[in-house]
Amino acid sequence: MMSGQLPEYDAAIAAFYRQADEVHRLEEGPFLLEALRTRELIERHARPAPATVLDIGGAGGAYALWMAAAGYTVHLLDAAAHHVAEAERRSAVNQRPLASCVLGDARRLPFADGCADVALLLGPLYHLTTAADRMMALREAARVLKPEGVLFAAAVSRCGSVLDGLARELFDDPRFEAMAEQDMRDGQHRNATERLDYFTTAYFHRPEELRAEVAGAGFEVSGLYGIEGPGWILPDLAARLEDPRRIETVLRVARLLESDPSVQGASAHLLAVGRKPRQ
Numbered sequence: 001m002m003s004g005q006l007p008e009y010d011a012a013i014a015a016f017y018r019q020a021d022e023v024h025r026l027e028e029g030p031f032l033l034e035a036l037r038t039r040e041l042i043e044r045h046a047r048p049a050p051a052t053v054l055d056i057g058g059a060g061g062a063y064a065l066w067m068a069a070a071g072y073t074v075h076l077l078d079a080a081a082h083h084v085a086e087a088e089r090r091s092a093v094n095q096r097p098l099a100s101c102v103l104g105d106a107r108r109l110p111f112a113d114g115c116a117d118v119a120l121l122l123g124p125l126y127h128l129t130t131a132a133d134r135m136m137a138l139r140e141a142a143r144v145l146k147p148e149g150v151l152f153a154a155a156v157s158r159c160g161s162v163l164d165g166l167a168r169e170l171f172d173d174p175r176f177e178a179m180a181e182q183d184m185r186d187g188q189h190r191n192a193t194e195r196l197d198y199f200t201t202a203y204f205h206r207p208e209e210l211r212a213e214v215a216g217a218g219f220e221v222s223g224l225y226g227i228e229g230p231g232w233i234l235p236d237l238a239a240r241l242e243d244p245r246r247i248e249t250v251l252r253v254a255r256l257l258e259s260d261p262s263v264q265g266a267s268a269h270l271l272a273v274g275r276k277p278r279q
Helices: 011-019 029-045 062-069 081-092 131-144 160-168 174-186 207-216 229-233 244-257
Strands: 052-056 073-078 100-103 116-121 145-157 202-205 220-226 269-275
Touching (some): 011 081, 029 062, 029 145, 029 220, 029 229, 029 269, 052 131, 062 073, 062 081, 062 116, 116 131, 131 145, 131 207, 145 207, 160 229, 207 269, 229 244
Parallel strands (some): 052 073, 052 116, 073 100, 116 145, 145 202
Antiparallel strands (some): 145 269, 220 269
16 A cells, blocks of 8 residues: 555645544435445446446445445555555455555556446545546546446535535534535535535536536446435434334435436435446
8 A cells, every 4th residue: 555645635635534534424314325325326237246346536445345245346446545544454354355455546547448347436526626637537437447337426416515504504604605605606615614514625516517527438327316315404314314114215205306307406416327338
C-alpha cells in the first residue's frame, strides 16, 4: 500500500475524510437506507458471481466486502490511504478476503484494459467537481470493463442539501442557506464552516445530467434510479428501519418511485447503471 494522499487529492476533501467516519457511515439512519437500496440495485443488475469487480472509491470496503462474501473477486481502490488500510484490515479477518486493496485515482486506474465484469463508482463522481474530471473517471471505468460489463455510478442529488436542511431544520443557519442556494444554482457544493455534517467539496447532479454523462462515456444506460426515494428525510426513519414491516414499506415506496423522472431528484443519491457495448 502506498502511503499518504495522492498528489491531486483535494485538500478539503482529504481533511473531511480524516475526520468523518466514512467506514461506518452506512450502518444507521438514512445512510442505512442508502446501503440497502444500493445493494438491492446492484443485485438486480450485476453479472452473477463468480465475476471480477472493481470497487473504485470503495473506502473501507462496505460494498467490496459484501460482494466478496457473495463469491465475487473484488479489487478495491480508494484515494485515501487510511481507507485503504481499513479495507485491508477488515479484509484480513473476512472469510472471503478482497483480492487487492490499492491507493489510486479514479481518473487513472492501475488496472488492465477489459479486466473486470463489474465496476462500482459509488463515490468518486461526488468529488470530481468538473465535467472533464468526471468524464475521465467514467471513461477509465469503461476501459477496464469487459464488453457487456456493468457500471454502477452514484451521484449526490442536486436537491440533497435543500431536503436535508428541511428535515434537520438547518436553514436557521445563514451559512447553510447560502450553501443550499449555491447547490441549486450550479451544483457546486462548498463548505467553509466547521460543521462536518454540512459535507465537503462536491458536485451535486440532476438525474438527467448523470444519465448524459454516463452515456457520453460510451455506456448504454440501462437504468437510472433514485436510490432512497423520499423516505430518507422521515424524522422517525431510524425507528422504522428497526421494524421489518415498516422498513419494507419504506423500501417499497423507494422502488415504486425509483424511475419516475418527476421525483427521482427527491432521493439523496442517484444511481446510473451502464453497460459497456459489445465490441
